[in-house]
Amino acid sequence: MAYDKFQILTSTAYPLPTENVDTDQIIPARFLKATERIDFDVNFFRDWRYHQDGTPKPEFPLNKEIYAGSKILVGGRNFGSGSSREHAAWSVYDFGLRCVISSAFADIFKNNCLNVGVLPVQVSAAFADTLFAAIMADPKTEITVDLPNQKVTLVATGASESFVINKYKKDNMLNGFDDIDYLKNIENEITAFAKTTPF
Template sequence: MDKFTKITGVAAPLPLINVDTDMIIPKQFLKTIKRSGLGVNLFDEMRYDSDGKEIPDFVLNQPAYRAAEILVAGDNFGCGSSREHAPWAIKDFGIRCVIAPSFADIFFNNCFKNGILPIVLPQEQVDILMKDAEKGQNARMTVDLEDQSITTSDGEVFSFEVDPFRKHCLLNGLDDIGLTLEKAAAIDSFENEASAARPWV
């Protein structure tokens, strides 16, 4: 998993509440088990019309936000079904951080497991960040996980909370497999001792 330390980039505003996982990645794209290739279908039904042509008004289709690395969203982001394809699609598009007043629990947890930092802030702070994001590609935010801070394009700084264990995992690029591999020596030692003690197993 890619490490997350600090990013400075364009933030895309998505001032919608209750954005569910089917809006993030519709069900017809859930056949794959690969984590790559889903970015093109992120927010598919909002990004494309029935003929597959881009809808110019949608934020991620606008030139200023095509390379967005941060998403500022509304309340209850990631609700609905528990599909892990949702964070896969967000990450594959290039978004590494989602900021919202609240998240659905399963989506929130899945973000950390896929190298995305979900940040919960009070609504009034999200409103300020949303307005900053609406300035376009010249308004670049900085999200610093080590310092647990967000800096707007105007230099205003907001602090955020993050679970220490999850922070450690993101800073070091550790998913569940990576965490297990950190204990590889202890696992090998246990297996060797177990084999010696019970060779018939």
């Protein structure tokens, strides 16, 4: 499945400074029985976003109108820990987020995000604190995530920090490819190689 290309994103951000957010909180296990990829946006952080009667919890950042429409989530340290469920990354994308910024990610969650079109950006703890402070002071604070130059910038002050990403995954994000799309894109090269290489 192809995804929207990721080049340079400037957006406001949802702040979620809680540490050790695990994948069962991101998408509770009871929603993993689905055979189709539907309602993952609705059930994203389901138990944190809603009361048992289904009404929204107004204090939860993802429910606050002041952050509505943000394409970035700034999360606490060790974001995406726990089980390896790919559904957690699906729910991030389906909710409308294209980037999650944190000072530390669980490796499997990070890779799952890269596979489904979500850019996980790891920054220093100090820079994450700077982002949180700016968002709390002004919910309309914008952050620019520049994938070609691998840099995150706080628009209001110009404070920035570089981030690291695997070159293969970077190229796929820039082109809107998943692994299958990448292989299809180099199909002619694969065919040519197969014709000249004995097996």
